[in-house]
């Protein structure tokens with residue numbers, strides 16, 4: 001196991017063949033102060049936890065789908081699961097680009113998620129839709145913070161792209177359960 005000490009050095013004592021004295025973390029010199037990078041990595045890890053929970057819930061929906069529209073919903077949930085999986089990769093990579101550690105354990109995902117876990121419940125379209133919409137609201141606020149408070153345009157753009165992906169998935173899920181729009185009906 002690799003531990004990072006407060007002095008930024010790897011915690012190995014050399015018995016595994018690594019010389020800890022040679023392993024120094026190089027802080028990114030990219031125009032963002034370390035406290036800003038720390039705060040933004042926190043936002044990214046919260047986002048990663050949301051994505052992990054929603055990814056798993058979407059996968060559960062895919063595994064357990066039944067009834068009318070089985071095949072189509074089976075394919076839809078699988079495609080959304082894969083998209084969520086891919087976007088998590090980009091969020092984790094950004095945490096590393098900012099000098100942070102991307103969380104990657106179930107305990108941490110549960111600790112940091114703002115999307116509710118529901119053990120014993122197979123998520124239906126309405127539940128997934130509500131989770132996407134909650135994620136969109138969090139992402140909108142987090143993206144605003146990244147640009148206005150932290151001036152990190154790179155993370156801002158990533159979070160906006162994640163938000164747009166959720167907006168699209170939410171629209172597709174909503175379309176399955178809403179009636180045909182009445183011509184001329186206002187929002």
Ligand SMILES: [Fe+2]
Pocket residue numbers: 062078
């Ligand atoms: Fe499958």
